[in-house]
Amino acid sequence: xAKKQIDKKALNAEISKAMMNDFExxxxxxxxxxxxxxxxxxxxxxxxxxxxxxxEHQRNSVRKAQEAISEATxxxxxxxxxxxxxxxxxxxxxxxxLALLYLNEKKYAEALNELEQAAxxxxxxxxxxxxxxxAYALELSGKPAEAAEKFAVxxxxxxxxxxxxxxxxxxxxxxxxxxxxxxxAKSLLEQAPADGVPQGAAxxxxxxxxxxxxxxESGEYGAISAEPLAQ
Numbered sequence: 001x002a003k004k005q006i007d008k009k010a011l012n013a014e015i016s017k018a019m020m021n022d023f024e025x026x027x028x029x030x031x032x033x034x035x036x037x038x039x040x041x042x043x044x045x046x047x048x049x050x051x052x053x054x055x056e057h058q059r060n061s062v063r064k065a066q067e068a069i070s071e072a073t074x075x076x077x078x079x080x081x082x083x084x085x086x087x088x089x090x091x092x093x094x095x096x097x098l099a100l101l102y103l104n105e106k107k108y109a110e111a112l113n114e115l116e117q118a119a120x121x122x123x124x125x126x127x128x129x130x131x132x133x134x135a136y137a138l139e140l141s142g143k144p145a146e147a148a149e150k151f152a153v154x155x156x157x158x159x160x161x162x163x164x165x166x167x168x169x170x171x172x173x174x175x176x177x178x179x180x181x182x183x184x185a186k187s188l189l190e191q192a193p194a195d196g197v198p199q200g201a202a203x204x205x206x207x208x209x210x211x212x213x214x215x216x217e218s219g220e221y222g223a224i225s226a227e228p229l230a231q
Contacts, residue, residue: 166205
């Protein structure tokens with residue numbers, strides 16, 4: 001049986017016709033849907049623009065807050081800056097600085113108020129400083145029992161730098177001794193590292209804790225009760 005000859009010209013023509021039909025369909029689709037497609041493209045562009053604007057606005061706001069608070073050097077200027085930027089990330093540092101100014105003026109209630117508002121809003125270093133300063137402010141304002149508890153809590157806060165925890169431990173022990181709560185003081189001071197390589201700035205406070213602990217154990221402050229005093 002003879003093979004039927006393939007008409008290459010006719011085949012090419014059919015292929016070209018099919019391709020043209022595909023192009024026509026694509027072209028018609030673009031015509032039919034160009035408006036929705038354009039709307040989507042414009043919408044995406046506007047969204048990107050808004051996001052970029054918001055990010056830049058946020059950066060500018062943060063920069064303004066940081067500049068206003070850092071440039072304030074006295075109580076009046078810091079208070080005014082915090083009235084405007086009190087809800088920003090720069091506020092905790094500003095409130096801490098304001099508290100220190102109040103402490104220098106022996107305005108303990110005002111200092112404690114600023115420290116309370118700043119607590120927990122900064123990084124670990126700032127939060128540690130705030131906690132220690134709050135405890136010292138309580139002690140200076142005639143509230144040693146509250147100060148001792150605040151120091152004791154700070155000494156066990158793992159996120160604070162080691163030196164701050166060591167300082168808080170010794171301060172709490174010192175105040176518990178003053179309150180004749182020797183068992184509580186001993187229990188806390190025993191947590192200070194006694195052996196091994198000293199850890200930087202914490203070493204001095206740990207040595208002070210060890211010395212105070214030895215004085216307690218030697219009976220220098222009297223007999224140690226079986227249990228810590230009731231809180």
